[in-house]
Amino acid sequence: MSDTKPPFISPPDAALDRALDTLRREFEALNTPRHIETRLMTAFATVTASTHPLQSKKLRIPSRRDGFSRLLGQWFAPGVAISASVAMASWMMLSPLSQAIDDVGTDTTEALAYASDAVNPFIALQSLERIAMEPTPRLIAANVPRTSLAAYGVPINPEIAGQSVRTEMLVAANGQPLAMRFVP
Amino acid sequence: MPLTDPIQDLALLTEMRSGNTAAFAQLYRQHQGPLYRFALLRCGSAAAAADIVQEIFLALLNNTLKFDPSRGVLQGFLFGVARNFLSKQHEANCRYVSNSHAPDTDDASDELADTVAGPLERLLVNEAAENVRVALQQISPHFRDVLILYEMHDLSYLEIAQICDIDLGTVRSRLSRARARLLGLLKGDFAPKCERNAEGQPPPVTCARPTEQISGFTREAHS
Numbered sequence: 001m002s003d004t005k006p007p008f009i010s011p012p013d014a015a016l017d018r019a020l021d022t023l024r025r026e027f028e029a030l031n032t033p034r035h036i037e038t039r040l041m042t043a044f045a046t047v048t049a050s051t052h053p054l055q056s057k058k059l060r061i062p063s064r065r066d067g068f069s070r071l072l073g074q075w076f077a078p079g080v081a082i083s084a085s086v087a088m089a090s091w092m093m094l095s096p097l098s099q100a101i102d103d104v105g106t107d108t109t110e111a112l113a114y115a116s117d118a119v120n121p122f123i124a125l126q127s128l129e130r131i132a133m134e135p136t137p138r139l140i141a142a143n144v145p146r147t148s149l150a151a152y153g154v155p156i157n158p159e160i161a162g163q164s165v166r167t168e169m170l171v172a173a174n175g176q177p178l179a180m181r182f183v184p
Numbered sequence: 185m186p187l188t189d190p191i192q193d194l195a196l197l198t199e200m201r202s203g204n205t206a207a208f209a210q211l212y213r214q215h216q217g218p219l220y221r222f223a224l225l226r227c228g229s230a231a232a233a234a235d236i237v238q239e240i241f242l243a244l245l246n247n248t249l250k251f252d253p254s255r256g257v258l259q260g261f262l263f264g265v266a267r268n269f270l271s272k273q274h275e276a277n278c279r280y281v282s283n284s285h286a287p288d289t290d291d292a293s294d295e296l297a298d299t300v301a302g303p304l305e306r307l308l309v310n311e312a313a314e315n316v317r318v319a320l321q322q323i324s325p326h327f328r329d330v331l332i333l334y335e336m337h338d339l340s341y342l343e344i345a346q347i348c349d350i351d352l353g354t355v356r357s358r359l360s361r362a363r364a365r366l367l368g369l370l371k372g373d374f375a376p377k378c379e380r381n382a383e384g385q386p387p388p389v390t391c392a393r394p395t396e397q398i399s400g401f402t403r404e405a406h407s
Contacts, residue, residue, distance in 0.1 A: 006253075011364070013367075014367060015370075016363060016367045016370070017366070019312070019316045019366075020335045020336075021313050022313045022316060023308075023313045023316040023317055023320070024306045024335070024336055025223050025313070026313035026314075027224075027308075027313075027336060027362070030217075030220065030221055030224065031216060031217050032216040032219075032220040032233075032234055032238075033234050034236050036216075036234050036237060037209075037212060037213075037216070039210075039238065040203065040238065040241050040245070043208065043242060043245065044205060044245050045205065046206050047245055047246065048203040048205070055318070060246065096364060107281060160268065
């Protein structure tokens with residue numbers, strides 16, 4: 001042994017602990033390369049896509065415990081959806097807004113004012129399912145150009161087409177308009 | 185002491201099995217680090233360690249691993265799986281490198297690894313830490329497992345016993361002998377294996393970085 005080397009003062013175990021501490025500190029920063037996570041996420045998406053649709057499509061005989069409602073839900077859901085759509089369309093046609101439009105003719109402003117005074121109904125801009133699913137809708141005031149109302153079937157007087165209409169809009173958390181009503 | 189919350193792990197596992205991508209991502213991020221570091225210290229190759237982690241999580245998402253929560257925590261289970269993968273890998277390497285593969289025993293002669301299949305990579309920038317890692321690499325795998333899990337991952341004797349499927353007494357004895365062996369290697373007490381085994385056979389690749397005296401470790405101190 002060379003005398004030039006420093007004497008070892010600490011007990012051997014303490015030196016070993018120090019050495020292991022050094023290794024531990026160096027290793028703390030090490031992680032699996034990022035591409036492994038990317039590969040695994042891709043694999044997970046593949047596995048999920050291949051297993052879960054099959055599970056949902058799997059035919060099974062409903063037990064008594066499942067109840068009759070599940071059977072109804074599975075077989076009559078499309079019919080119920082169509083009926084609901086027809087009912088909604090009928091309600092909108094018979095609503096004060098459409099009646100006002102019919103009564104007043106092409107004077108949209110008066111018709112809308114009348115509707116707003118009567119019931120202030122909302123016009124759905126999205127499907128009812130989409131509106132019902134929105135957890136945090138917000139009501140905001142907005143001036144809508146009359147020209148944009150044509151898309152919703154509202155007749156427009158060309159003389160005042162450049163003006164805007166005061167509305168209240170029900171918007172989703174991401175800003176998507178869900179429903180709208182006219183404010184006098 | 186588990187590095188992750190076992191209850192949260194279970195919840196994430198359930199969510200993952202119902203197809204929740206975020207749950208799988210969180211589960212991966214919580215466990216990949218310890219598993220990777222364990223595999224890296226155990227096998228000494230960054231690429232092989234990354235492959236081991238990938239294999240573990242692929243098996244987890246393919247449901248080929250049967251985790252039973254009543255028998256332990258997920259983290260210990262995953263360490264056990266990693267250890268099994270590494271053992272298989274080591275056995276496969278030994279078939280090519282050496283014919284004298286020793287079984288998983290506690291013989292004193294088995295405290296040093298026979299060979300390391302492949303050149304040792306330099307993994308750490310810090311010279312002192314890299315020397316400790318290389319010395320650790322020269323300890324026999326079943327001693328190394330216990331030492332890594334105890335010293336690097338702060339697991340308890342009981343957790344290590346479950347992971348390695350050995351009893352508590354064996355954990356204690358292996359840890360004690362592994363520490364003594366590592367200390368000896370760091371002091372340079374043990375000659376490089378290429379000098380001991382040079383009987384007409386090619387030197388094992390562990391000799392690529394022969395054991396050297398590390399600063400702070402001297403023979404005088406040991407004697």
